[in-house]
Amino acid sequence: MSAKPKIAFYEFTSCEGCQLTVVDSLQLYPELLEAVDIVRFREAMSEMGDDYAIAFIEGSCSRPSDEAPIKAIREKAALVVALGACAHLGGINTIRNRHDLGEVRRFVYGDKAEWYDTYPARPISAVIKVDAAIPGCPIDRHEFVRTVKRLLQGRAPELPDHPLCVECKLKENVCLYLRGTTCLGPIVRAGCDAICPTYGDSCEGCRGLVPNPNIEHLKEVLTEHGLSVDQTLAKMTQFLTYQVMEMEAAGHGDPQPAH
Amino acid sequence: MATPNLRIDVHHVTRVEGHGNIVVDVQNGQLKQCDLEIVETPRFFEAMLRGRPYGESSHITSRICGICAVGHATASLRATENALGVVPSEQTVLLRKLNFHGEMLDSHILHAYMLVAPDLLGVGSVIPLAKSAPEVVLRALRMKKLAGDLCAALCGRHTHPIAMTVGGFTHFPSREQLGELRERLIAMRPDVEATVELFTQLKLPAFERDTEYVALRAKGEYCYIDGEIASSDGGALPLTDYRKVTNEHLVRHSSAKRTHHMRESYMVGALARFNINFDELHPKAKSAAAAIGLKPKVTNPYLNTAAQVVEIVHCSEDAIRLCDVLIKRGLTWEEPVKPARLSGEGVGACDVPRGTLFHNYVIADGLVTGANCIIPTGQNLSNIEGDMRALVPTMLDRKPPEITLALEMLVRAYDPCISCSTHMLNVRFE
Numbered sequence: 001m002s003a004k005p006k007i008a009f010y011e012f013t014s015c016e017g018c019q020l021t022v023v024d025s026l027q028l029y030p031e032l033l034e035a036v037d038i039v040r041f042r043e044a045m046s047e048m049g050d051d052y053a054i055a056f057i058e059g060s061c062s063r064p065s066d067e068a069p070i071k072a073i074r075e076k077a078a079l080v081v082a083l084g085a086c087a088h089l090g091g092i093n094t095i096r097n098r099h100d101l102g103e104v105r106r107f108v109y110g111d112k113a114e115w116y117d118t119y120p121a122r123p124i125s126a127v128i129k130v131d132a133a134i135p136g137c138p139i140d141r142h143e144f145v146r147t148v149k150r151l152l153q154g155r156a157p158e159l160p161d162h163p164l165c166v167e168c169k170l171k172e173n174v175c176l177y178l179r180g181t182t183c184l185g186p187i188v189r190a191g192c193d194a195i196c197p198t199y200g201d202s203c204e205g206c207r208g209l210v211p212n213p214n215i216e217h218l219k220e221v222l223t224e225h226g227l228s229v230d231q232t233l234a235k236m237t238q239f240l241t242y243q244v245m246e247m248e249a250a251g252h253g254d255p256q257p258a259h
Numbered sequence: 260m261a262t263p264n265l266r267i268d269v270h271h272v273t274r275v276e277g278h279g280n281i282v283v284d285v286q287n288g289q290l291k292q293c294d295l296e297i298v299e300t301p302r303f304f305e306a307m308l309r310g311r312p313y314g315e316s317s318h319i320t321s322r323i324c325g326i327c328a329v330g331h332a333t334a335s336l337r338a339t340e341n342a343l344g345v346v347p348s349e350q351t352v353l354l355r356k357l358n359f360h361g362e363m364l365d366s367h368i369l370h371a372y373m374l375v376a377p378d379l380l381g382v383g384s385v386i387p388l389a390k391s392a393p394e395v396v397l398r399a400l401r402m403k404k405l406a407g408d409l410c411a412a413l414c415g416r417h418t419h420p421i422a423m424t425v426g427g428f429t430h431f432p433s434r435e436q437l438g439e440l441r442e443r444l445i446a447m448r449p450d451v452e453a454t455v456e457l458f459t460q461l462k463l464p465a466f467e468r469d470t471e472y473v474a475l476r477a478k479g480e481y482c483y484i485d486g487e488i489a490s491s492d493g494g495a496l497p498l499t500d501y502r503k504v505t506n507e508h509l510v511r512h513s514s515a516k517r518t519h520h521m522r523e524s525y526m527v528g529a530l531a532r533f534n535i536n537f538d539e540l541h542p543k544a545k546s547a548a549a550a551i552g553l554k555p556k557v558t559n560p561y562l563n564t565a566a567q568v569v570e571i572v573h574c575s576e577d578a579i580r581l582c583d584v585l586i587k588r589g590l591t592w593e594e595p596v597k598p599a600r601l602s603g604e605g606v607g608a609c610d611v612p613r614g615t616l617f618h619n620y621v622i623a624d625g626l627v628t629g630a631n632c633i634i635p636t637g638q639n640l641s642n643i644e645g646d647m648r649a650l651v652p653t654m655l656d657r658k659p660p661e662i663t664l665a666l667e668m669l670v671r672a673y674d675p676c677i678s679c680s681t682h683m684l685n686v687r688f689e
């Protein structure tokens with residue numbers, strides 16, 4: 001019997017892109033395979049173990065029948081890690097939370113809509129306690145490896161608390177605001193090396209908001225650059241609809257132009 | 260000994276993308292049920308696009324699938340561009356083709372080496388394979404890394420592409436990067452040859468069932484982007500007529516929609532492309548096909564993986580050619596082409612690793628008001644079931660585990676992407 005920590009991967013509503021990024025991380029850091037014993041990774045393995053210490057969950061909870069298996073994972077695992085934006089924030093799947101779900105089902109499945117069970121998509125932490133999250137859509141492979149290493153050392157992983165703009169400036173990118181494009185960088189958690197602005201596109205917030213995001217300040221900056229506040233805030237509903245709706249329910253934050 | 264009663268129930272087939280079950284029920288030697296159930300969560304992407312600015316569509320729909328992210332993004336951009344009267348530049352077309360080869364290589368290498376080879380070598384996954392045949396696994400990882408690096412140089416990352424946008428790109432590789440990729444692709448040739456060699460040795464199961472094959476086709480190239488919809492039963496249709504081919508319908512045991520065209524079912528993917536576009540393959544890919552023993556028309560679905568290996572040869576050689584062309588003409592930092600209008604309807608189509616993919620959008624005043632995405636695995640589901648129904652009766656004298664493995668391997672041969680179709684496989688023998 002091996003004494004290596006056993007880890008398992010599970011997926012709920014997701015595109016499996018984060019698990020693929022895990023495969024890519026293993027190709028960059030093969031030593032990781034030596035340090036752990038992967039007992040379940042359905043996408044890549046037929047062998048299946050049911051005994052593990054760390055569970056990585058990819059995907060959001062988006063239907064009633066997802067809840068029991070998510071809770072069962074919590075019962076078994078000493079540590080549960082949300083893998084990627086879908087699990088961490090609800091992510092892309094939450095776009096539909098702003099639509100009437102009955103209508104969404106009818107739109108895709110017509111008069112067969114009632115065959116398909118669904119409800120608003122939620123992050124895993126809305127269902128069970130989650131010990132750590134690896135943000136991003138997809139996750140950053142280096143951050144994944146760092147997190148696993150820290151967990152193996154028995155330390156809690158740390159996420160950067162500063163906004164993306166800090167990293168973006170270090171990359172010496174020309175700010176998209178100066179090119180007349182909106183960007184969520186000022187309120188989004190750094191850690192991806194500002195990869196989107198570096199490749200010429202604005203940040204869409206897949207890593208989630210910094211603690212206490214200064215949305216008022218963001219609005220001022222936008223107005224200063226003559227950019228649309230509405231359009232920028234609407235961008236938040238791409239990955240952060242769940243958080244936006246929570247803010248609205250709590251009575252602060254900004255009501256979104258309904259999509 | 261014949262099995263008069265047999266129930267197979269494979270819950271969540273492994274080594275495929277997404278969740279699906281295989282259910283087989285034989286009573287008194289009669290096949291009562293033989294289904295591929297899709298149990299993936301419905302994703303509702305088409306509904307989620309409604310009301311979003313057109314520029315977000317490719318970013319949202321790439322999240323349908325982490326493996327075919329570039330394919331979804333490309334089909335999405337083509338649909339939007341056709342809707343809004345955008346004609347991308349020649350450089351954009353070349354870069355998109357090169358990027359596409361990166362994804363095709365990444366996906367085919369993953370499938371052939373990590374998902375299929377373990378069955379052929381009698382192990383449960385690539386992990387024991389790393390112990391028993393490390394050079395095979397290292398080769399796969401080397402090739403896969405280059406494919407990923409190719410996409411990363413062009414669009415930031417393979418899952419999910421960043422720099423691809425309506426009308427062009429927001430970032431460009433440098434000449435040096437292209438030169439380096441070219442060198443690495445050339446250096447990869449021995450690995451590609453070894454891959455072909457491996458698949459000449461591995462025995463894929465024998466099973467024949469002729470069906471209709473559907474793929475995109477265009478003059479003068481082995482088509483992956485745009486073109487027309489061609490059928491092995493004859494004829495071709497323009498992309499805008501895609502609904503005449505796909506005839507989507509729902510079946511109760513699946514959250515993925517099904518399709519049929521001339522016959523009860525049709526097949527899309529590497530084997531279909533091979534059958535339809537064989538003449539356009541790179542000469543080296545044709546030799547690889549000859550070495551593996553593939554000659555169109557191939558009617559054994561298990562050979563889809565072999566056709567993927569032929570495409571690995573084609574894509575790596577064509578990627579070298581595209582690098583040469585791009586280096587020779589020089590890269591310019593082009594601004595994306597602006598839309599001619601903000602309302603319209605358009606269809607975009609690509610032949611992604613698993614087959615033909617269609618995106619169809621209606622846009623009004625810059626916002627998406629209607630969307631339809633038809634995914635390769637969805638088109639293959641009825642055909643997989645057709646194969647299962649033909650295969651099971653020929654195997655009733657075998658032991659259930661053998662039948663189960665044959666069915667799982669069949670399903671895996673199609674390289675189903677269930678998270679796409681809405682995700683896939685578990686075999687349940689009932």
Ligand code: SF4
Binds near residue numbers: 019058087091
């Ligand atoms: S976070 Fe993004 S990459 Fe990861 S599973 Fe969800 S959609 Fe895919």
Ligand code: SF4
Binds near residue numbers: 175
């Ligand atoms: S481009 Fe975005 S992330 Fe970069 S500095 Fe500007 S606002 Fe911040």
Ligand code: SF4
Binds near residue numbers: 137189196208
């Ligand atoms: S730049 Fe923004 S959208 Fe892009 S990966 Fe980083 S956090 Fe996500």
